[in-house]
Every structure is written in structure tokens, then in C-alpha cells.
Amino acid sequence: MAMNIGIAEAVGLALRAIGANRLRAFLTLIGISIGISAVIALLAIGTGVQDYINGQFASAGTNLLGIVPGRIQRGPGGGPGSFGSSAFLTLGDYRAVAANVPNIEAHAADFTSVGNFAYESRTSQVQVSGVTPSFSRVRNWRPSLGRFIEESDNASRSRVVVLGQTVLKDLFPDEDPIGKQVKINGLPFRVIGAMEAKGASFLGDQDAIAFIPLSTAQERLFPQVAQAQTGDRIVSTIYLQMTSSSVRPQVEAAAREILRERHRLAPDDEDDFSIISQTELLETFGAVTSVLTLFLGAIAAISLLVGGIGIMNIMLVSVTERTREIGLRKAIGATPAAIQGQFLIEAITLSIIGGLLGILLGIGLALGVTRFVDFNAIIQPQAIVLAVGFSAAVGLFFGLYPARRASKLNPIEALRFE
Amino acid sequence: MVEAVNMIDSRVAREQNGKAQLAPVIDVRDVTKIYKMGDIEVHALRGVSLTIYPGELVAIMGPSGSGKSTLMNILGCLDQPTSGTYLLDGLDVSKLNDSKLAEIRNRKIGFVFQSFNLLRRTSAIENVEQPLIYANVKAKERRARARAALEAVGLGNRLDHHPSELSGGQQQRVAIARALVNNPAIILADEPTGNLDSKSGAEIMCIFQRLNMERGDTVIFVTHDPRIAAHTRRIIRIADGLIVGDEPVTDPIMACPDQPLPDFKR
Numbered sequence: 001m002a003m004n005i006g007i008a009e010a011v012g013l014a015l016r017a018i019g020a021n022r023l024r025a026f027l028t029l030i031g032i033s034i035g036i037s038a039v040i041a042l043l044a045i046g047t048g049v050q051d052y053i054n055g056q057f058a059s060a061g062t063n064l065l066g067i068v069p070g071r072i073q074r075g076p077g078g079g080p081g082s083f084g085s086s087a088f089l090t091l092g093d094y095r096a097v098a099a100n101v102p103n104i105e106a107h108a109a110d111f112t113s114v115g116n117f118a119y120e121s122r123t124s125q126v127q128v129s130g131v132t133p134s135f136s137r138v139r140n141w142r143p144s145l146g147r148f149i150e151e152s153d154n155a156s157r158s159r160v161v162v163l164g165q166t167v168l169k170d171l172f173p174d175e176d177p178i179g180k181q182v183k184i185n186g187l188p189f190r191v192i193g194a195m196e197a198k199g200a201s202f203l204g205d206q207d208a209i210a211f212i213p214l215s216t217a218q219e220r221l222f223p224q225v226a227q228a229q230t231g232d233r234i235v236s237t238i239y240l241q242m243t244s245s246s247v248r249p250q251v252e253a254a255a256r257e258i259l260r261e262r263h264r265l266a267p268d269d270e271d272d273f274s275i276i277s278q279t280e281l282l283e284t285f286g287a288v289t290s291v292l293t294l295f296l297g298a299i300a301a302i303s304l305l306v307g308g309i310g311i312m313n314i315m316l317v318s319v320t321e322r323t324r325e326i327g328l329r330k331a332i333g334a335t336p337a338a339i340q341g342q343f344l345i346e347a348i349t350l351s352i353i354g355g356l357l358g359i360l361l362g363i364g365l366a367l368g369v370t371r372f373v374d375f376n377a378i379i380q381p382q383a384i385v386l387a388v389g390f391s392a393a394v395g396l397f398f399g400l401y402p403a404r405r406a407s408k409l410n411p412i413e414a415l416r417f418e
Numbered sequence: 419m420v421e422a423v424n425m426i427d428s429r430v431a432r433e434q435n436g437k438a439q440l441a442p443v444i445d446v447r448d449v450t451k452i453y454k455m456g457d458i459e460v461h462a463l464r465g466v467s468l469t470i471y472p473g474e475l476v477a478i479m480g481p482s483g484s485g486k487s488t489l490m491n492i493l494g495c496l497d498q499p500t501s502g503t504y505l506l507d508g509l510d511v512s513k514l515n516d517s518k519l520a521e522i523r524n525r526k527i528g529f530v531f532q533s534f535n536l537l538r539r540t541s542a543i544e545n546v547e548q549p550l551i552y553a554n555v556k557a558k559e560r561r562a563r564a565r566a567a568l569e570a571v572g573l574g575n576r577l578d579h580h581p582s583e584l585s586g587g588q589q590q591r592v593a594i595a596r597a598l599v600n601n602p603a604i605i606l607a608d609e610p611t612g613n614l615d616s617k618s619g620a621e622i623m624c625i626f627q628r629l630n631m632e633r634g635d636t637v638i639f640v641t642h643d644p645r646i647a648a649h650t651r652r653i654i655r656i657a658d659g660l661i662v663g664d665e666p667v668t669d670p671i672m673a674c675p676d677q678p679l680p681d682f683k684r
Binding site for chain 1: 496497549552
């Protein structure tokens with residue numbers, strides 16, 4: 001016959017023992033609560049941030065590759081995003097890539113610079129992007145008013161402009177802009193539409209932009225800066241929308257081969273352009289997030305460790321204080337295993353109570369933090385389960401030694417203990 | 419009073435007739451116990467043999483340092499002999515491990531201590547339930563048996579009182595209820611009246627006598643108090659680790675008052 005008592009009995013005994021010293025128990029479990037609340041908050045905020053970033057990228061267009069001139073230096077050498085020197089991409093490059101790379105659903109190119117906008121007495125300085133008509137589709141960004149740039153605008157190098165929300169509000173705070181004439185760097189343009197709002201992101205204000213036909217930008221608005229020595233027109237970015245994310249290696253390889261050949265690079269020359277995918281950007285931001293997660297995780301780990309040591313300490317005190325009780329329990333038939341189980345369950349109960357308190361605290365913390373930022377805290381059920389499991393594990397680990405000590409007490413000496 | 423004495427006499431007579439058929443509940447053979455204190459060996463027991471039959475009311479007497487406490491610890495399965503054998507209720511318990519000993523204590527032995535050893539912040543009935551928890555008795559049956567045990571010691575109206583709300587005598591009665599709740603083979607009482615005034619002490623001795631007479635419980639007192647010993651029917655004297663005397667008590671003191679007490683048969 002196993003002389004172990006049921007788990008319900010043991011939890012009952014544990015709650016009674018904890019209840020006998022409420023203040024002490026509360027002070028002990030604060031450490032666990034702080035640790036668990038850090039875990040909960042960091043998971044909720046981390047998930048929220050990830051969700052937000054994913055949303056941002058999804059809104060930038062799916063399965064998108066961007067080709068930019070120069071080499072984005074990575075690693076310890078150059079800082080991230082520092083570009084190499086004189087290389088550029090041309091309209092010819094774009095046409096060659098667009099015509100010859102397989103598995104492409106759509107493609108677009110832009111030439112982007114800065115323009116000074118003026119309408120009546122109002123002015124605004126924002127980015128001006130000369131784009132091909134497919135830009136709207138590739139970037140998954142549509143006009144909310146009027147229309148986007150069309151093929152005919154490009155063919156005729158028309159001076160038409162589609163405004164982003166920021167410049168729209170700057171120039172036309174309470175006026176219908178369609179058909180109005182604005183000046184960009186002194187050159188008159190007719191407003192044909194306005195883009196839907198994208199909002200601010202970690203990339204900055206995405207609405208501080210206006211779109212004109214690519215040919216207009218290259219040949220009429222920025223004729224000097226958009227012309228290479230060869231006479232070819234320059235593009236800032238080539239966008240390729242792939243048929244699916246799985247074809248990325250083929251698409252990248254094909255684009256790279258075409259561009260290297262066109263740029264007459266020797267086999268051991270490095271690329272003078274960079275192919276950037278969303279996946280890569282996601283990974284970069286994922287890395288930032290995981291550094292943050294690691295940092296908060298370290299805080300959580302330290303407070304759980306300290307909390308655990310607190311539990312061990314209080315359990316050792318408790319074992320000493322209750323030596324006579326242990327002796328009596330042994331005399332009336334408690335096996336060493338039963339005594340060990342009783343004290344273990346007491347430690348686990350204590351730390352789970354701390355964990356539950358920490359979960360409430362952590363949810364409050366996460367909700368509090370996200371009131372001041374752009375994203376939502378997402379509290380997943382797994383996080384709660386994880387937190388409870390974690391606190392139970394802390395109780396188990398740090399309760400083991402005191403519980404073993406209690407179980408090994410000699411009943412004769414324990415009964416005589418004053 | 420006369421009637422009660424007659425009751426005991428008839429009981430002794432019955433027992434002496436039946437002794438041949440009864441197996442001893444305690445059968446200690448040539449038991450020694452040696453403690454090592456640093457380099458010095460202390461011979462606490464130096465060859466003790468002892469037989470106690472079911473239904474006996476015995477006192478083990480001796481001055482401090484006589485080996486009395488050591489003998490009690492061995493009889494109570496709290497300690498094990500260095501050599502020799504101890505059969506408790508027919509089972510050799512001299513070589514069992516800690517877990518087995520705990521099980522034996524739970525089922526065969528009821529302890530009553532000088533200082534009561536009740537759990538604080540725990541009601542009388544819950545204190546009495548404790549041994550049944552370790553015996554895996556279900557909550558409902560536990561409560562019923564604990565209530566019956568408390569009624570048997572006359573505390574049926576104090577079930578939910580906590581130790582701090584009970585007098586010393588009442589606390590010791592709760593302890594007695596706890597000792598007998600699992601129907602043990604022997605009740606071991608270590609100076610049970612040592613912390614009580616003489617009136618409460620007499621009440622406690624009355625309860626032991628009635629448990630012995632009316633339920634046939636085997637009760638063993640460990641004491642240095644001759645007055646307690648005079649309430650029993652057999653006195654075993656121990657000195658220097660040896661049994662130096664074992665005689666019947668011809669005219670035991672009856673602790674119970676004359677008026678009839680509530681019935682608490684087993």
C-alpha cells in the first residue's frame with residue numbers, strides 16, 4: 001500500500017500552511033510575480049510588434065523583390081545600409097530584367113528624388129517618385145481619389161501628379177484637388193488623384209510622397225540627375241513581384257545574371273546592385289525583436305531566479321519552524337515521500353500563486369505599455385500556460401531541497417525539537 | 419468504585435485463562451541499542467526481552483537515562499534495535515525501511531505525547547483525521563471515524579474547536595482520539611499526564627482505563643510517575659538498559675468516578 005496522500009489533500013494542507021503566514025507568503029511570491037509578469041508582458045508585446053511588422057510588410061505588397069543600385073554592406077565592416085559608390089541602375093536594366101526574368105507576375109520601376117511643391121501660397125517638400133503604372137499594383141497601394149499614373153501618361157511624359165495624403169493635406173486642406181495645378185520645383189503639374197493613406201511606420205511617414213510618370217521624372221523634372229554618362233536614364237528601384245515566394249532563388253539568380261552581364265562584371269567582381277526581399281527585411285526586424293525579447297527574457301530569468309531563491313529560503317525557514325509538526329506527522333504514519341510531497345506541493349502552490357498574480361500584472365503591464373504606442377499587445381493562451389508551467393517549475397526546482405530536508409528529519413529528534 | 423474494581427478483577431481473570439491462546443501483540447527478544455556519540459558508544463539497551471498481550475494495561479517505568487525512552491522509541495517503530503528482534507502484532511519490524519516503518523506506525527500504533535502535539539490552526543476533528551489521511555481513507559469516512567473517536571473521548575461537542583480554544587485535558591483527549599482513530603494494535607502513551615493538573619490527569623487516566631476495559635485496547639504507558647503506574651495492572655521496571663522488574667499491580671487505582679459514563683464500545 002502506497003502511503004502517499006492525494007494531491008487535493010496535499011494542496012489543501014499547502015494552502016492552510018501558506019494561509020497561516022499570509023504576509024510572509026505574499027512577500028515571498030512577489031519575486032515570482034515580477035518574473036512572470038515580465039515574461040507575460042514581453043511575450044504579449046513581442047507578439048504584438050511582430051504582428052505589426054508583418055502587417056506593415058503585407059501592406060507593402062506581397063512576394064516583392066526590390067533591386068537597388070550599389071552594394072548594401074552587411075556585417076561588421078560597414079554599417080547596415082551603407083551603400084557602395086558610383087553604380088546605378090538604368091531603364092535598360094529594368095527593361096532587360098522585366099523581359100527576361102521568369103516567374104514574374106508584375107514589375108515596376110521608380111526614380112525618386114525630392115520635390116518642392118507649391119499651390120497658391122502653400123508649400124510642401126516631399127519625395128517625388130516617377131513610377132511606371134504597375135507600381136500601384138506591385139506595392140499594393142491604390143488611389144483613394146481620382147486615378148493613378150497610366151501608360152498613356154508615361155508615353156506622353158505628361159505633367160500629371162498623384163499626391164500622397166501628407167502633401168494632399170499640406171496643399172489642399174479643404175479643397176478638391178482634382179484638376180488643380182501645382183508646381184513641383186517650379187514646373188506646373190495637374191493633380192489627377194490622391195493615394196490612400198499608408199500611415200506612419202518604422203520606415204517613416206509613408207504618405208509624404210507624390211507620384212508622377214517615370215518618363216516625366218527622368219526627362220522633364222530631374223533631367224540632369226536621372227541621366228547616366230552613357231545617356232541612359234537612371235531608375236532608383238526595380239520592383240519584381242514573384243508568382244510565389246518559393247521561386248525567389250530562381251528569380252534572384254536570373255535577375256543577378258542579367259544585371260551582371262549588362263554591367264560587364266568580371267566573374268570575381270562583386271555585384272554593384274543589391275536584391276532585397278521582404279523576407280530578408282522581416283528577418284532583420286525579427287533579429288531586432290529577438291534581441292529585445294532576449295533582453296526582457298534575461299530580466300524575467302533573473303527575477304525568477306531571485307524569486308525561486310526566496311521560495312527556497314522561506315521553505316527552509318518553514319521546515320525548521322515546523323520541525324515538531326513534521327515529527328508528529330511521521331509518528332502518525334507519514335512516509336518520507338509523503339512529507340517531501342507535502343513540502344514540494346507547498347512550494348509549487350506558493351510559486352503558482354505568485355505566477356497567477358504575475359500573469360495579471362503582466363497583462364496590465366502589456367496593456368499599459370501599448371496604450372502609448374501604435375501596436376496592440378497580443379496575449380496568447382500559450383503564454384499563460386507557459387507562465388503557469390514556468391512558475392510551477394521554479395517552485396519544484398527550489399522546493400526540492402527544503403522538501404528533501406524535511407523528509408529526512410529523524411522523527412524522534414523532530415518531536416523533541418523546541 | 420467497588421463495582422469497577424470487580425470489573426477489572428474479572429477482566430484479569432479472563433485474561434489469565436485466555437493467555438495461552440492469545441498471540442502476544444509485542445514480542446521483544448534480546449534487543450540491544452547502541453548509540454555512537456563521537457568515539458563513545460552508549461549502550462542504551464543491553465538485551466531486553468519483553469512480551470505484552472492484547473488487552474494489557476502496562477506501565478514501563480524507569481528513571482531518566484534508564485533506556486526507557488529508547489525502548490519506547492523502538493516499541494513505537496520510531497527507531498530500530500541494533501540487535502535482537504521485535505515482533506509487533508506477529509510482524510518482524512526490526513529490519514524494515516523508513517517507509518515501511520511509517521506504514522506500520524500508521525496502522526499499528528497510536529501515540530499520545532506529554533505535550534499533546536496537536537496541529538495549531540487545525541480543528542479538533544481535523545487533527546484526529548490526520549492519521550487517516552496517510553492511510554488513504556476517503557474524506558467522508560475519515561470525518562465519520564474522527565467524529566466517533568472524539569465522541570469516544572467525550573469531545574463530541576468540541577469537533578470544530580481549535581487547540582487554542584481547548585483546555586490541556588481536552589487537548590490531550592483530542593490526542594487520544596487521534597491515537598485510536600485508526601484502530602491501532604497498541605496505544606503508546608509517553609507521560610500523558612505530565613503537562614496536566616491532577617484533576618485533568620485523572621480524567622485522562624480514566625479514559626485510558628475505559629478504552630482498555632471496554633474496548634480491549636492495549637495501552638502502554640512510559641513514565642517515571644508511580645501514580646500513573648498505579649493505575650495499570652502491570653509494571654515493567656527498567657534500569658541501566660535492562661529490565662529489572664516485571665510484576666502485576668494487585669489493586670490498581672480506578673480513575674473513573676462512580677457515575678456511569680457514555681457508552682463507547684469499539
